Amino acid sequence: MATIHVDGKQYEVNGAENLLEACLNLGLDIPYFCWHPALGSVGACRQCAVKAFRDENDKQGRIVMSCMTPASNGTFISIDDEEAKQFREAIVEFLMTNHPHDCPVCEEGGHCHLQDMTVMTGHHSRSYRFDKRTHLNQDLGPFIGHEMNRCISCYRCVRYYKDYAGGTDLGVYGAAANVYFGRPEDGTLESEFSGNLTEVCPTGVFTDKTHSERYNRKWDMQYAPSICESCAVGCNLSPGERYGEIRRVENRYHGELNGYFLCDRGRFGYGYTNRKDRPRQPLVAGEVVTRETAIAAATAALKGKKVLGIGSPRASLEANYALRGLVGAEAFHDGHALGDAALVQLALAIVRDGPVRASTISEIEGADAVLVLGEDPTATAPRFALAIRQAARGKGKALAAEKKLAEWQTIALADLLQRDSYPVFIASVDTTRLDDIARATHRAAPEDLARLGYAIAHAIDASAPAVSGLDAATAELAQTIATALASAKRPLVVSGTGAGSPAVLQAAANVAWALKAKNDATGLALSLPEANSFGTALLGGASLEAALTQIESGAVDTLVVLENDLYRRAPQARVEAALARLKHLIVIDHQATPTAARAQVVLPAATVFEGDGTLVNYEGRAQRFFQVFDPTYYDNKIGLTESWRWLADLEARSAWKILDDVTAACAQALPALAGIVAAAPGAAFRIDGLKVAREPHRYSGRTAMRANQSVHEPRQPQDPDTALSFSMEGYNGTGSLDRPPELTPYAWSPGWNSPSAWNKFQQEIGGSLRGGDPGKQLFAAGAGKPYFGEVPAAFAPRGDAYRVLALHLHFGGDELSSRAEPIVKRASPAFVAISRADAVKSGVNGHATLAIDGAQLRLPTYISDTLPAGTIGLPAGFAGVPFFVHGALATVSGG
Amino acid sequence: MSATSQDNVIKLADLVGRPAAKPEPFVLSDAEKHEIEHELTHFPDGRAASIEALKIVQKHRGWVPDGALEPIARMIGIGAAELEGVATFYSLIYRQPVGRHVIKVCDSITCFLVGYDEIKATLERTLGIGYGQTTADGRFTLLPICCIGACDKGPALMIDDDLHTDLTPQNVVGLLEAYP
Amino acid sequence: MSAAIEKDLLVRPLTARITAGLPVDLASYEATGGYRALRRALKELSPADVQSRVKDSNLRGRGGAGFPTGVKWGLVPMGPDAGAKYLVCNADEMEPNTFKDRLLMEDAPHQLIEGMLVAGYAIQATAGYIFLRGEYVKAAARLNAALAEARAAGLLGPTDGKGILGSGWDFTLVVHTGAGRYICGEETALINSLEGRRANPRAKPPFPQIAGAWGRPTVVNNVESLCNIAPIVEYGAEWFRGLSQGKSKDGGTKLYGASGRVKRGGIYELPIGTTAREILEEHAGGMREGYTLKCWLPGGASTDFLMPEHLDLAMDFDTIAKAGSRMGTGLILALDQTHNMVAAVRNLEEFFARESCGWCTPCRDGLPWSVKMLKALEEGRGSAEDIVQLEKLTKLLGPGKTFCAHAPGAMEPLQSALKFFRSEFEAGVAKTPAAAAGADALAATGASSAKVA
Numbered sequence A: 001m002a003t004i005h006v007d008g009k010q011y012e013v014n015g016a017e018n019l020l021e022a023c024l025n026l027g028l029d030i031p032y033f034c035w036h037p038a039l040g041s042v043g044a045c046r047q048c049a050v051k052a053f054r055d056e057n058d059k060q061g062r063i064v065m066s067c068m069t070p071a072s073n074g075t076f077i078s079i080d081d082e083e084a085k086q087f088r089e090a091i092v093e094f095l096m097t098n099h100p101h102d103c104p105v106c107e108e109g110g111h112c113h114l115q116d117m118t119v120m121t122g123h124h125s126r127s128y129r130f131d132k133r134t135h136l137n138q139d140l141g142p143f144i145g146h147e148m149n150r151c152i153s154c155y156r157c158v159r160y161y162k163d164y165a166g167g168t169d170l171g172v173y174g175a176a177a178n179v180y181f182g183r184p185e186d187g188t189l190e191s192e193f194s195g196n197l198t199e200v201c202p203t204g205v206f207t208d209k210t211h212s213e214r215y216n217r218k219w220d221m222q223y224a225p226s227i228c229e230s231c232a233v234g235c236n237l238s239p240g241e242r243y244g245e246i247r248r249v250e251n252r253y254h255g256e257l258n259g260y261f262l263c264d265r266g267r268f269g270y271g272y273t274n275r276k277d278r279p280r281q282p283l284v285a286g287e288v289v290t291r292e293t294a295i296a297a298a299t300a301a302l303k304g305k306k307v308l309g310i311g312s313p314r315a316s317l318e319a320n321y322a323l324r325g326l327v328g329a330e331a332f333h334d335g336h337a338l339g340d341a342a343l344v345q346l347a348l349a350i351v352r353d354g355p356v357r358a359s360t361i362s363e364i365e366g367a368d369a370v371l372v373l374g375e376d377p378t379a380t381a382p383r384f385a386l387a388i389r390q391a392a393r394g395k396g397k398a399l400a401a402e403k404k405l406a407e408w409q410t411i412a413l414a415d416l417l418q419r420d421s422y423p424v425f426i427a428s429v430d431t432t433r434l435d436d437i438a439r440a441t442h443r444a445a446p447e448d449l450a451r452l453g454y455a456i457a458h459a460i461d462a463s464a465p466a467v468s469g470l471d472a473a474t475a476e477l478a479q480t481i482a483t484a485l486a487s488a489k490r491p492l493v494v495s496g497t498g499a500g501s502p503a504v505l506q507a508a509a510n511v512a513w514a515l516k517a518k519n520d521a522t523g524l525a526l527s528l529p530e531a532n533s534f535g536t537a538l539l540g541g542a543s544l545e546a547a548l549t550q551i552e553s554g555a556v557d558t559l560v561v562l563e564n565d566l567y568r569r570a571p572q573a574r575v576e577a578a579l580a581r582l583k584h585l586i587v588i589d590h591q592a593t594p595t596a597a598r599a600q601v602v603l604p605a606a607t608v609f610e611g612d613g614t615l616v617n618y619e620g621r622a623q624r625f626f627q628v629f630d631p632t633y634y635d636n637k638i639g640l641t642e643s644w645r646w647l648a649d650l651e652a653r654s655a656w657k658i659l660d661d662v663t664a665a666c667a668q669a670l671p672a673l674a675g676i677v678a679a680a681p682g683a684a685f686r687i688d689g690l691k692v693a694r695e696p697h698r699y700s701g702r703t704a705m706r707a708n709q710s711v712h713e714p715r716q717p718q719d720p721d722t723a724l725s726f727s728m729e730g731y732n733g734t735g736s737l738d739r740p741p742e743l744t745p746y747a748w749s750p751g752w753n754s755p756s757a758w759n760k761f762q763q764e765i766g767g768s769l770r771g772g773d774p775g776k777q778l779f780a781a782g783a784g785k786p787y788f789g790e791v792p793a794a795f796a797p798r799g800d801a802y803r804v805l806a807l808h809l810h811f812g813g814d815e816l817s818s819r820a821e822p823i824v825k826r827a828s829p830a831f832v833a834i835s836r837a838d839a840v841k842s843g844v845n846g847h848a849t850l851a852i853d854g855a856q857l858r859l860p861t862y863i864s865d866t867l868p869a870g871t872i873g874l875p876a877g878f879a880g881v882p883f884f885v886h887g888a889l890a891t892v893s894g895g
Numbered sequence B: 001m002s003a004t005s006q007d008n009v010i011k012l013a014d015l016v017g018r019p020a021a022k023p024e025p026f027v028l029s030d031a032e033k034h035e036i037e038h039e040l041t042h043f044p045d046g047r048a049a050s051i052e053a054l055k056i057v058q059k060h061r062g063w064v065p066d067g068a069l070e071p072i073a074r075m076i077g078i079g080a081a082e083l084e085g086v087a088t089f090y091s092l093i094y095r096q097p098v099g100r101h102v103i104k105v106c107d108s109i110t111c112f113l114v115g116y117d118e119i120k121a122t123l124e125r126t127l128g129i130g131y132g133q134t135t136a137d138g139r140f141t142l143l144p145i146c147c148i149g150a151c152d153k154g155p156a157l158m159i160d161d162d163l164h165t166d167l168t169p170q171n172v173v174g175l176l177e178a179y180p
Numbered sequence C: 001m002s003a004a005i006e007k008d009l010l011v012r013p014l015t016a017r018i019t020a021g022l023p024v025d026l027a028s029y030e031a032t033g034g035y036r037a038l039r040r041a042l043k044e045l046s047p048a049d050v051q052s053r054v055k056d057s058n059l060r061g062r063g064g065a066g067f068p069t070g071v072k073w074g075l076v077p078m079g080p081d082a083g084a085k086y087l088v089c090n091a092d093e094m095e096p097n098t099f100k101d102r103l104l105m106e107d108a109p110h111q112l113i114e115g116m117l118v119a120g121y122a123i124q125a126t127a128g129y130i131f132l133r134g135e136y137v138k139a140a141a142r143l144n145a146a147l148a149e150a151r152a153a154g155l156l157g158p159t160d161g162k163g164i165l166g167s168g169w170d171f172t173l174v175v176h177t178g179a180g181r182y183i184c185g186e187e188t189a190l191i192n193s194l195e196g197r198r199a200n201p202r203a204k205p206p207f208p209q210i211a212g213a214w215g216r217p218t219v220v221n222n223v224e225s226l227c228n229i230a231p232i233v234e235y236g237a238e239w240f241r242g243l244s245q246g247k248s249k250d251g252g253t254k255l256y257g258a259s260g261r262v263k264r265g266g267i268y269e270l271p272i273g274t275t276a277r278e279i280l281e282e283h284a285g286g287m288r289e290g291y292t293l294k295c296w297l298p299g300g301a302s303t304d305f306l307m308p309e310h311l312d313l314a315m316d317f318d319t320i321a322k323a324g325s326r327m328g329t330g331l332i333l334a335l336d337q338t339h340n341m342v343a344a345v346r347n348l349e350e351f352f353a354r355e356s357c358g359w360c361t362p363c364r365d366g367l368p369w370s371v372k373m374l375k376a377l378e379e380g381r382g383s384a385e386d387i388v389q390l391e392k393l394t395k396l397l398g399p400g401k402t403f404c405a406h407a408p409g410a411m412e413p414l415q416s417a418l419k420f421f422r423s424e425f426e427a428g429v430a431k432t433p434a435a436a437a438g439a440d441a442l443a444a445t446g447a448s449s450a451k452v453a
């Protein structure tokens, strides 16, 4: 603790921060540009100047940069000092000598940190009367716009992109008043985390191109607190809507999960909601019908029939639970792909019942030795990957501490670190997008990855099962990794379902548990197939295999498929055959899938942006997502609604009026899910007697926006399900009260219109949100568990067929985001990966023909120098790549 | 995933969304590679050779062509964007073609006070070019340079590596003859 | 011959060999006492002994800031576990009107090498680098030749573990040539440049002595500072202090110089504290016929102008600072009555604006603004506001306001010119607003230069 004196007042601060951070924590505003809570202090912009005094008697003082000055005990400063104020105003004036006065046409306007800081410093008219420098812009691909004239050279973009996110294709060029931030040449930014540039940049240089096409000001959009559905991490989002379209997704700060940053799939993958080809009205036999007709048709297909339900790991708990209610617990199936349900159950058992609970993202960032076993986290849990990078760089903090330097001295940390890092070991089937930070990499088939893991665990704790017949090199690597992990203060194991192998998960658990016995600070993070994998697993449905088997036997009349496309879950031939045996197929979904195309009844569902519900992430954290807008407001022909509502209607259950009723019923029925009610305040919650407004208080044009239909403005849609209102009416944060973090739709605070406003919502800068980080952890720490003991046999290539391995890519494999236009542009075409030796052996040349699960396909080849011999890799979930089960075999021939 | 074969249809670039590779691949000459490798031995980290490596390529080719960035960056273990950041920071690295000879006229205070203007004007008139330009025959490029430490003998300039001092509008034209 | 030089070396330790016109090879250097200090240090003195000699000598850094060299070395962590450490010679010499280090490197390369060896020994450095500006082609050739000779003679590492002259302490030394940019001379920017990065300065703390090149303890010293080290170790601290002959409380000689329209411009090694008048009038022979001294810069572009009435000041760090300027590099630039101060300052600020590294706002954006205003005033289309704004800039870009000392240095000539020659600035204010606007419009089309010329 330290006492500091600011403008004659005394404050207690923690003493480890810099003055800027300390003052912001105290609620005192100091303008800044180059400083960023996640990027630290570099002292470049000189905006955060304050007057520092030697002691209370020093009346003269001197200007210092608050971001570069420790808030140590006995510091005397003045923010209000006249010279400091004039200096800060002058800094904005300097920046404005080149910055165009183009706010009216700039997309940043209205959530621009530069605008906010300009107002804060009071600069309003300029004395500069000469020309401004101008730059050319670059085409940076489908996500990010580039308008270099607006650059104020705070260097945040390169510091984020290169130093923080490990990107290599964005740099700073030139010198003096001619510095340029961009790629060496035009082209798509390579990093999977490029979208954060739009928030890191304090002006309008890097803007969201997906938004540009349908642009509007921040204050003119309607928001809701949302959760990303692109993977199981559950990053918090702030999506914005206008005219019935989602127009932009921004980060919603979460202290333990996403922090300030999202991945590009999560940020730019929202477009599936806006697709024109979505089912928006009920269909019976392909014809648009009324709601009543559809319900009648569905009810007829259900009544007195043998019914099965297949749920979905991409649908809310409430929707799945409602399906379970409709068809009965026995007939409910969890909807994961063949093979995945068992993997998810295994992962659940490991993190819920085992001694090591799942690490948060901020805990991953704090690890000092990492083993990645069987995953490419950049694809399967992207936010893990960004966090693992911070873990590796974390060694800079330790080196700085030795030299008595503060953690926020970012450049000094990097200078001390040079190319050193905490060790990260990556064992995976092929190269990963984190290999550049790996101390060592190991490429092998899943069985062999598991064997490596088992060997590591055994090397850490001899009572863990040993592996026999390991080759010398692998044994040595296991020993090296074991030593590094065992000597770390905060070791971390990252694995998941991506390798499609229970043995890999078991081996990863053994490593974590062996470490845990020695070190309580051991971490574990398992990636899962989908956003609500754990939620559906906790509901306890039977597997898809069981459902298909029953259907194939002809015992099933009616199948209800909830937000799921069976063609992505089982081989095509098997799905077709099974569906052919049904009398009725009812599909509730928001996408026009091949499965929906075969349904007699299609009930159009809400996407995550159009409804409310609960998801359970990889940690077991239940998080509520909230409806952003009501699509029927703009088009009353639209007949879509939340899946749970359709299901409640089908059952004609009057007890479920609002979401809270379903959530509560689910919590009550399943003790494991008892906590979900507490994931967010219910519909009855009020602040000062008000609901929380979804729209900023400056929202404009409401009376006109439906004028093309009628000049009479209708009543705003009512939201019975939540404590949020579809309106600017309600509590919007302009008062003195905090909205609960779960109900904070967007970042805004008086004087802070940009995403920097999040700093105003935190207990302390970069820490947890006031009121606690959103979500409710459903798992308590588990007890000790015996080691897994089934060490698999080594993989042996076969002469006649190749083992098919799933390759995960950030873009193109995830079902929903790959229906969004910009993601389609960013994804590679489908391919088959094959090792160089096998390519020669099988005579493939540019293209290969595969026979797999009875299907034939021809794909371009990707020659891998790292893929294990005897295997081929297929990009999982890609358009043009049919579903294949884990462990499938394929034959390969040329051309 | 790292692909090296030319014939496979999918390349690493496709997987990470890189723009298509340039049609003419750039190759460093053996001499360039050899000299850069020698430089690498002087420092604890290969990055330290970045400026020297750029200068080596420039020595052989007159300037640093775009295509050279990637192979140099690979040799010294940094990204091409980062190397370009270095290349464009330093004023003596040319990222555009220059003439066979580069005339660098000192424009700092001492030379400025003792007659720089006339030297500059004479050169511009004689060569028909201004700063940053190259004569049509590709013989000379004219650039300003900061103080070259010949202040007691100013005005001064350098042509390539040669220093010329005590210049007058009369003698400066004659200097050019030695640079065909 | 050698005896005469050795005697001269006791008075002018930096240039006695040079003025005698000796060849710059190892043999000639050793024949005149070269590498004796190194041998003595390695055999007879501990690193701490060498450090205390240098501390006692009162040698203040000759790179411009005048920081005591011994004190700087004293901050370096010592001891067997200290690991890799570096000694870097700042041979970037790019400060306008500075040409002293060039002389030392071209004509006395072994003296620099010996100085670095002794300094390296004192801080137990593992390797040394001479950061030489790229344009000094001759100096690079001379230094590299000298280094090769020294290596061949076993005076330089690598020595395969035996250590230099069998001392067990090994030291390698290479020349690293730059590629332009004045800012590389700032010691932390220099370290970044040495590491192969953009030459943005680094924040202090951490000071380079704690975490410098490659994150390791690093000492950066100027060429002239280092050339003094071997003589100090050989002849002792007391001798060195005595070299100033009581003209200054600082020790040693200093390379002074003169340029501008003086009769005999050049470099002169004189006791530190010699007056500016003696330098200009005796050694440089005074102003050329028809020219009178208007004002002078004591030591480079980043120092304040002084007036003829300041000529009797002793040229040392403290005295010149008291007069409101800085000795800087100690090479005097004389301006005469033909020079217009607005034009001169415009030229200086153009230099500083162009050479800004572009890291911090006031320097990057403030300096180009100053140039535009100065240009307007120079061309008679300035406004009275410009002068007010220029004055503001001298505060806004002053010490502590910017990230490094580049911009404050740039403000020194501007603020002193505004102080001493305000009327020349006022003369540049356009007579009518229309004239100013008209001139601006012309400037934008590029037509104004014709008009002004």
Ligand SMILES: Cc1cc2nc3c(=O)[nH]c(=O)nc-3n(C[C@H](O)[C@H](O)[C@H](O)COP(=O)(O)O)c2cc1C
Pocket: C060, C061, C062, C063, C064, C065, C066, C067, C069, C072, C090, C091, C092, C093, C094, C095, C182, C183, C184, C185, C186, C187, C188, C220, C221, C222, C223, C225, C226, C404, C405, C406, C409
């Ligand atoms: C912008 C700037 C440029 C500098 N250029 C040089 C230079 O060219 N040579 C030099 O020796 N010192 C230069 N310095 C001073 C160095 O930062 C540093 O103080 C000096 O090298 C230390 O050596 P010394 O203690 O031996 O004087 C410069 C400083 C600044 C701020």
Ligand code: SF4
Pocket: C183, C200, C201, C355, C356, C357, C358, C359, C360, C361, C363, C364, C402, C403, C404, C405, C406, C407, C408
């Ligand atoms: S003062 Fe100038 S040179 Fe120094 S850091 Fe700032 S921009 Fe760079």
Ligand code: FES
Pocket: A020, A031, A032, A033, A034, A035, A042, A043, A044, A045, A046, A047, A048, A049, A065, A066, A067, A068
């Ligand atoms: S925020 Fe402190 S200098 Fe930029």
